[in-house]
Amino acid sequence: MDVDTRLLRYFLAVADEANLTRAAERLFVSQPALSKQIKQLETQLGVRLFTRSHDGMALTDAGRALAARAPAALAACDNALRETKATARRVDHVLRVGFLANAANEATQEIVARFTRIRPDWHVTMRQASWSDPTAGLADGDVDAALLRLPFPGSSGFRVRVLITEPRWVALPAAHPLAVHDEIPFEDLWGEPFVAAPAGTGPWRDYWLAAGERDGRPPRIGAVTDQPDDWLQAIANGDGVALAPASAARFYARPGVTYRPVRGVSPSRVGVAWPPAADRDPVVQDFVACCLHATGSPRSTHAGEGL
Amino acid sequence: MDVDTRLLRYFLAVADEANLTRAAERLFVSQPALSKQIKQLETQLGVRLFTRSHDGMALTDAGRALAARAPAALAACDNALRETKATARRVDHVLRVGFLANAANEATQEIVARFTRIRPDWHVTMRQASWSDPTAGLADGDVDAALLRLPFPGSSGFRVRVLITEPRWVALPAAHPLAVHDEIPFEDLWGEPFVAAPAGTGPWRDYWLAAGERDGRPPRIGAVTDQPDDWLQAIANGDGVALAPASAARFYARPGVTYRPVRGVSPSRVGVAWPPAADRDPVVQDFVACCLHATGSPRSTHAGEGL
DNA sequence: CGACGTCCATGCCGTCAGGTTATCGATGCG
DNA sequence: CGCATCGATAACCTGACGGCATGGACGTCG
Numbered sequence A, B: 001m002d003v004d005t006r007l008l009r010y011f012l013a014v015a016d017e018a019n020l021t022r023a024a025e026r027l028f029v030s031q032p033a034l035s036k037q038i039k040q041l042e043t044q045l046g047v048r049l050f051t052r053s054h055d056g057m058a059l060t061d062a063g064r065a066l067a068a069r070a071p072a073a074l075a076a077c078d079n080a081l082r083e084t085k086a087t088a089r090r091v092d093h094v095l096r097v098g099f100l101a102n103a104a105n106e107a108t109q110e111i112v113a114r115f116t117r118i119r120p121d122w123h124v125t126m127r128q129a130s131w132s133d134p135t136a137g138l139a140d141g142d143v144d145a146a147l148l149r150l151p152f153p154g155s156s157g158f159r160v161r162v163l164i165t166e167p168r169w170v171a172l173p174a175a176h177p178l179a180v181h182d183e184i185p186f187e188d189l190w191g192e193p194f195v196a197a198p199a200g201t202g203p204w205r206d207y208w209l210a211a212g213e214r215d216g217r218p219p220r221i222g223a224v225t226d227q228p229d230d231w232l233q234a235i236a237n238g239d240g241v242a243l244a245p246a247s248a249a250r251f252y253a254r255p256g257v258t259y260r261p262v263r264g265v266s267p268s269r270v271g272v273a274w275p276p277a278a279d280r281d282p283v284v285q286d287f288v289a290c291c292l293h294a295t296g297s298p299r300s301t302h303a304g305e306g307l
Numbered sequence C: 001c002g003a004c005g006t007c008c009a010t011g012c013c014g015t016c017a018g019g020t021t022a023t024c025g026a027t028g029c030g
Numbered sequence D: 001c002g003c004a005t006c007g008a009t010a011a012c013c014t015g016a017c018g019g020c021a022t023g024g025a026c027g028t029c030g
Helices: A005-017 A020-027 A031-045 A061-092 A107-118 A203-209 A228-237 A282-294 B005-017 B020-027 B031-045 B061-092 B107-118 B203-209 B228-237 B282-294
Strands: A050-053 A056-059 A094-100 A123-129 A145-150 A159-166 A168-173 A193-196 A220-224 A242-245 A257-263 A268-274 B050-053 B056-059 B094-100 B123-129 B145-150 B159-166 B168-173 B193-196 B220-224 B242-245 B257-263 B268-274
Touching: A005 A020, A005 A031, A005 A056, A005 A061, A005 B061, A020 A031, A031 B061, A056 A061, A061 A094, A061 B005, A061 B031, A061 B061, A094 A282, A107 A123, A107 A282, A145 A159, A145 A282, A159 A282, A168 A228, A193 A203, A193 A228, A193 A242, A203 A242, A220 A228, A228 A257, A268 A282, B005 B020, B005 B031, B005 B056, B005 B061, B020 B031, B056 B061, B061 B094, B094 B282, B107 B123, B107 B282, B145 B159, B145 B282, B159 B282, B168 B228, B193 B203, B193 B228, B193 B242, B203 B242, B220 B228, B228 B257, B268 B282
Parallel strands: A094 A123, A094 A145, A193 A220, B094 B123, B094 B145, B193 B220
Antiparallel strands: A050 A056, A145 A268, A159 A268, A168 A242, A168 A257, B050 B056, B145 B268, B159 B268, B168 B242, B168 B257
16 A cells, blocks of 8 residues: 655645645645546545535545544654665765855855864765755755754744844845935835745745735735846846845845845844754754854854744 | 655665565566666665665665664554545445455355344445455455455454364366375375465465475475466366365365365464454454354454464 | 636646566676 | 676656646626
């Protein structure tokens, strides 16, 4: 009796949304594909998992039984694979670190330099992640630690220490009328189209749209991008504006894109994150210590404070 | 990070055998297919799981880590699916019973009759299994209970009560020289080709070849069959002889096939088996009670005694 | 009351992963 | 030196999965 864990994830999404169409969006597949997969799971088990009706998919009793047990099964599989990867890296003396765009910017080199001084027999591999995976590989166990912008989706499952706090600015097309000002009140941007992260990155996308600081007005989306280059391109094209950490002005300067300070929007924070399983891993903890020292952060700065 | 549980099973088989070719046989796939699958698992994880050498596949440290955790993950998945099926049947008031060929022969009707008298609102579904699945669907959770010939592979994972004990006879081609005798000493059959169950049914196959009662001589295999009809056909064809429960003479009489008592071979036992998860299921326990009553078995007859 | 929106199912098609057979390269052994 | 063993590779076939377009049932609103 074999199943692809993908099928179980699909099933849980549908069970959770109680709606095929919305679940399909969340899973980034088409509705018919999901419909077929669910049906296949049902025939494979010989069990009706949902009762279909004009207003959605409701779990049957059997479906509820599966919904109750599938998460544990998925977790067990995930855990097995993650631990396998972690073991391989431990054996090879390789520390993989994920990062998102310019997460730790200037500090990155200093962090790596410190780490190699402490652990000369280890090798650090930096792996840039696309914005469609804001955990930069932590969730899949592809990295041992990650340098991230906070908040990030699923942050509750990981340990986080804050390293840097910096104001958020706005990136504008150079020709944009507001570009003439030295500082821009955030309210002036409410009506602007924004270049956003892909849907499905949830709170992370919302954070960079400052969705919670717009007095309830929904943001306008001008474009959706996945990588720094596309993002710059979209802004230069005039598809929209975007909030960005102040340091982006140094790291992502480009003709056609202008950066300006913004008044009235919360700052951005950079953190180092690691999976709970690495709490006792001295190498990962050394890396975390290097992050804290390299950025001059007090050792006690936890992420929980005022997210 | 999705995996098909099949991949994990494949991996565990290779880890266990430390040999691709033998693992492939055990899994009933070709060696190249298995080779590719293992390689794919490795690339998907980005981790070497085995070191290949001229004399087999040896686990790496990472491979050992996976081998340690995969069984639990597989068990969690299996459990989720099995419980789902069981729940569906409970809701529908359906009891599925697997059986192997003529396992409980005459008693079957009596068992079902008793059960329907006790549980008039329930419906019993009998499902005949092929010999390539000697647990008759118990292992996959496809049935709530099964009527089986003992011993069967994996019997240790299930509860079993013995119902019937009957001598084993031999089924011969009608024209076979030995068919003239009223009773045949088992030694006289040692040299005969046998019609056997598929390899991969392990101890079950061996039991019906009486491999342990041949004084060390290996059995000769004349044909391999999967179902009663093929089995009868093979014997009538003269492909070989086969041990069979005495009752087969009544249930599987056919021109060209003769049944004779055998002296010097242990008897066959029929049992009812159920998964431990159903220990507390009153419906399954009622069914078990019906089995015991219908066959006049004392309630205390456990399977463990003198297997 | 009919047009429309919502929601799931179906049909058709392109792509790719998984399986099979046949064969090769490397290694150890008689 | 030929042979057996073991894993990798090549060529091919089938079927599963995904996408798009569309259909059918049901509720809602003008």
